[in-house]
Each structure stands twice: as C-alpha cells, then as structure tokens.
Amino acid sequence: MSERSERIIGRSAVQPRDGMSEGTLRNTRQRTAVSALLAEVEGFHSAQDLHAMLRDRGERVGLTTVYRTLQGLADAGEIDVMRPPGGEHLYRRCSEGHHHHLVCRACGRTVEVAGPAVETWAERVAAQHGYADISHTLEIFGTCPECAG
Amino acid sequence: MSERSERIIGRSAVQPRDGMSEGTLRNTRQRTAVSALLAEVEGFHSAQDLHAMLRDRGERVGLTTVYRTLQGLADAGEIDVMRPPGGEHLYRRCSEGHHHHLVCRACGRTVEVAGPAVETWAERVAAQHGYADISHTLEIFGTCPECAG
DNA sequence: GCGTTTTTGACAATCATTTCCGTTATCACG
DNA sequence: CGTGATAACGGAAATGATTGTCAAAAACGC
Numbered sequence: 001m002s003e004r005s006e007r008i009i010g011r012s013a014v015q016p017r018d019g020m021s022e023g024t025l026r027n028t029r030q031r032t033a034v035s036a037l038l039a040e041v042e043g044f045h046s047a048q049d050l051h052a053m054l055r056d057r058g059e060r061v062g063l064t065t066v067y068r069t070l071q072g073l074a075d076a077g078e079i080d081v082m083r084p085p086g087g088e089h090l091y092r093r094c095s096e097g098h099h100h101h102l103v104c105r106a107c108g109r110t111v112e113v114a115g116p117a118v119e120t121w122a123e124r125v126a127a128q129h130g131y132a133d134i135s136h137t138l139e140i141f142g143t144c145p146e147c148a149g
Numbered sequence: 150m151s152e153r154s155e156r157i158i159g160r161s162a163v164q165p166r167d168g169m170s171e172g173t174l175r176n177t178r179q180r181t182a183v184s185a186l187l188a189e190v191e192g193f194h195s196a197q198d199l200h201a202m203l204r205d206r207g208e209r210v211g212l213t214t215v216y217r218t219l220q221g222l223a224d225a226g227e228i229d230v231m232r233p234p235g236g237e238h239l240y241r242r243c244s245e246g247h248h249h250h251l252v253c254r255a256c257g258r259t260v261e262v263a264g265p266a267v268e269t270w271a272e273r274v275a276a277q278h279g280y281a282d283i284s285h286t287l288e289i290f291g292t293c294p295e296c297a298g
Numbered sequence: 299g300c301g302t303t304t305t306t307g308a309c310a311a312t313c314a315t316t317t318c319c320g321t322t323a324t325c326a327c328g
Numbered sequence: 329c330g331t332g333a334t335a336a337c338g339g340a341a342a343t344g345a346t347t348g349t350c351a352a353a354a355a356c357g358c
Contacts, residue, residue, distance in 0.1 A: 030305080061307090062307035065305080067347080177323075177335090213339075
C-alpha cells in the first residue's frame with residue numbers, strides 16, 4: 001500500500017521514460033501521430049481507443065508506444081488522466097492550468113470546471129494537518145441534460 | 150467508455166450481488182468476519198490485504214467472497230473505496246456521512262476531512278451545466294509530517 | 299553516410315478483479 | 329426440528345488493462 005504512489009499525481013520531471021540517463025527527446029512519427037490525434041479528438045479516450053483510431057486513420061503505431069507516449073505526456077502535464085470508477089485510464093488534451101472535470105455518467109460528455117476555492121481549501125486543510133507537497137484529484141459525476149431527458 | 154459507469158459511484162440499492170432477483174440477504178460467517186475485521190483495523194486495506202489478515206486470524210474466507218462482500222458494503226455505502234493512482238482498490242470502514250481523505254503519499258496515513266463548501270460548490274457547478282444526480286470524488290495527497298522529516 | 303543512443307513494437311508477463319459453476323449453508327415454513 | 333428453495337461460497341479459470349522484454353529500426357549530431 002505504499003512504495004509506488006507518485007506516478008500520475010506527482011509533478012515528475014520531464015525526462016526520457018525508458019530507463020536511460022538524461023538524453024534528449026527525439027521526434028518520431030509515432031509521437032507526432034499521437035499528439036496530433038489528441039489535438040483533434042473531443043473528450044476523453046482510453047489508450048486502446050486512441051490506438052484503434054490511429055490504426056483506422058492509417059497510422060501504424062504500436063499499442064505499447066501509445067501507452068508510453070500517453071504516460072510521457074501525462075507526466076509532462078500536457079494531457080489529463082482520468083481514472084473512472086469502472087475501468088481504464090482516460091486521456092485528454094485539455095486547457096492549460098489546473099482544473100477538474102464534470103463528467104456525464106451515461107455518455108461521458110465532459111465539462112472542464114475551475115474551482116479556485118477548492119484549491120485553496122485543499123491547501124489549507126492539508127496544511128492544518130501538517131501535510132506538505134499537496135496535490136489532489138477531484139471529479140464530479142452526474143447525468144448531463146441530454147441523457148437526463 | 151460508457152455502458153458501465155455506475156459501480157461505486159451510484160447509490161445502488163442493496164440487493165443480492167450474484168445474479169438473482171430480489172431475495173433476502175443472508176447472514177453468513179464470512180460476511181460477519183469481513184465486517185468484524187473492517188471494524189477493527191485502522192486505515193485503508195486492499196481486498197487482498199484483508200483476505201490475508203482473515204487467513205492469518207484463522208478465518209477461512211475465499212478471496213472471491215472478500216471481493217464480493219467489500220463490493221456489497223461499498224455499494225451499501227458502509228465503507229469507503231479509494232483508488233490510489235498506482236494500484237489496487239483500498240477499502241476502509243469510516244465515519245458516517247460524506248467526507249474526503251487526506252492521504253500521505255509515502256506511508257498512507259489518512260485523515261478524514263469534511264468539506265461542506267466543496268459539496269455545495271460541486272452541486273452548484275453541476276447544476277449550472279445542467280447535470281443532475283451529482284456525486285463526486287475528491288482526494289488530497291501530500292507528505293505527512295512524519296514522512297517529511 | 300555513420301555510429302551511437304533512443305524508440306519502437308510484437309509478444310510475453312503481471313496482476314488485480316471477475317466470471318463460472320458445482321457445492322454448501324441459510325432460513326422461512328411446515 | 330426436518331427440509332427444500334435458493335442465496336452465498338470458493339477454487340479455478342478467465343479477463344483485460346497495463347507493463348516488461350529485447351531485438352530491430354529510426355533519429356540525429358558529426
């Protein structure tokens with residue numbers, strides 16, 4: 001229940017994700033393809049989803065690579081990761097800065113919401129208990145207007 | 150990315166969790182054992198953890214049953230489920246009412262925190278966007294005083 | 299080009315969680 | 329107290345997302 005708990009949460013340094021020391025990132029067709037795809041699609045998608053989309057549009061990228069790339073982008077803070085209660089990790093390119101998501105339980109429709117008040121509240125509460133180096137995750141689930149009808 | 154997204158979040162009715170219709174819940178040694186254990190232990194534990202503890206204390210309960218029971222308790226709202234970024238689901242019997250957790254990244258030490266302001270904020274934001282039947286998850290991670298030193 | 303170093307990607311491995319399904323235990327009712 | 333219907337168990341096998349492996353392929357500084 002410990003020893004590995006800083007994956008997605010921590011603000012990890014942007015480094016090569018394999019095992020190497022401190023070389024330079026290289027531009028590859030695959031990385032470009034994944035980034036490009038993320039720039040176009042709406043909403044959240046799983047790694048497998050994205051992989052399938054790439055295949056469909058003719059780009060040949062291995063599933064493993066998609067995972068690695070997404071992980072890298074997530075670590076770099078360029079995309080968001082969401083862990084819905086029932087399943088896979090979902091990735092999405094979204095706006096800069098810290099924010100949260102309001103997700104439809106039924107169709108997945110997502111709205112980005114900012115909550116400055118929540119941020120400060122979290123910081124304060126944590127500080128009160130002596131906790132440092134704070135981060136948090138917050139997701140709101142509900143049924144969107146479309147799906148409610 | 151849809152069709153099954155109401156597991157832990159939804160306030161599902163308390164029903165037999167196998168496949169049957171609407172019979173009555175039965176009291177079994179196993180369920181009692183799991184509940185009893187949860188009542189005694191501190192902090193969060195994974196299903197496998199709890200299963201091991203039961204084995205150690207002589208109770209013979211199948212892993213499958215532990216999973217089922219925990220799921221049931223979670224659905225019934227009697228225990229909390231936390232999904233840490235790196236791994237297994239963690240379960241814990243905690244105080245009544247809705248609340249959140251402040252968790253130490255290093256040692257797992259957890260503090261329950263209430264945030265009425267957050268609740269209302271979430272409701273309001275959701276309502277603004279027309280979302281109904283709101284629920285949310287919020288977890289704060291940090292390094293606790295002990296581990297910071 | 300060339301050599302070095304990073305990346306890739308097919309496949310195997312992991313591992314928590316579920317499903318299956320024959321067996322067992324509960325419990326309402328007689 | 330039996331006892332019968334059926335909820336619950338539990339071990340083994342299945343699932344399925346993610347990660348590890350490692351030889352082969354690409355990048356890029358020179």
